[in-house]
Amino acid sequence: MNKSNAALTNPIDKLRIAVVSASWHRDIVERAHEGITAELSRQGLDVAATLTHISVAGAFEIPLHAQILAESCAFDAVIACALIVNGGIYRHEFVTSAVIDGLMRVQLDSGVPVLSAVLTPRDFHDHEEHRSFFAAHFVKKGEEVASACLAAVRSLRQLRTFMR
Numbered sequence: 001m002n003k004s005n006a007a008l009t010n011p012i013d014k015l016r017i018a019v020v021s022a023s024w025h026r027d028i029v030e031r032a033h034e035g036i037t038a039e040l041s042r043q044g045l046d047v048a049a050t051l052t053h054i055s056v057a058g059a060f061e062i063p064l065h066a067q068i069l070a071e072s073c074a075f076d077a078v079i080a081c082a083l084i085v086n087g088g089i090y091r092h093e094f095v096t097s098a099v100i101d102g103l104m105r106v107q108l109d110s111g112v113p114v115l116s117a118v119l120t121p122r123d124f125h126d127h128e129e130h131r132s133f134f135a136a137h138f139v140k141k142g143e144e145v146a147s148a149c150l151a152a153v154r155s156l157r158q159l160r161t162f163m164r
Contacts, residue, residue: 015045015050015076015153016052016074016075017036017051017052017075017076017077017078017149018051018052018069018074018075018078018079019033019036019051019052019054019079020056020062020066020069020080020081021033021054021055021056021080021082022055022057022058022059022081022083023056023057024057024058024059024082024083025085027131027135028083028135029081029082029083029138031138031139031142032117032141033053033081033142034139034142035142035144035146036051036142036146038139038142038146039143039144039146040146043146043150052075054069058082059080059083059084059095059118060095062099063080063098063102063103063105063106064102066080066102066114067106067109070106070114071110075112076153077112077113077115077152077153078106078112078114078115079115079117079145080099080114080115080116080117081118081142081145082118082119083118083120084096085120092120093120096118096120099118100118113149113152113153113156115145115148115149115152116145117138117144119138
């Protein structure tokens, strides 16, 4: 088997993923980590060896942490998790734009995939029905972002192998 074929047969060897989560609404946002962990386990990865989890104050702090992690060369991908809610003012839209734009910039500048489970629901009210709904939703989003992360790492590894 040549080098190119070896890279394609197991393109997630020694995978390292950093997960950066905002502390605001921690009880909901941390559910994404459950989904990420579950999906990586389903894909046969050793979660303890694969994931590094970092908690930051809020969503606004995520891009800088993602940049430092991406530039460290220690991680194959970074996943951002946050819940940015409308508190009755338009500030949430500015925070959302800043975070998403920052994550994209980190990804493009570093060449490291940066994936987002930063959710900005149109309507979130701090009562049990919404808290339960969004907690379950974050589990699903965690599974989806983990799956997208693996696909991104695989395709980039394949692309980089062909470019050597």
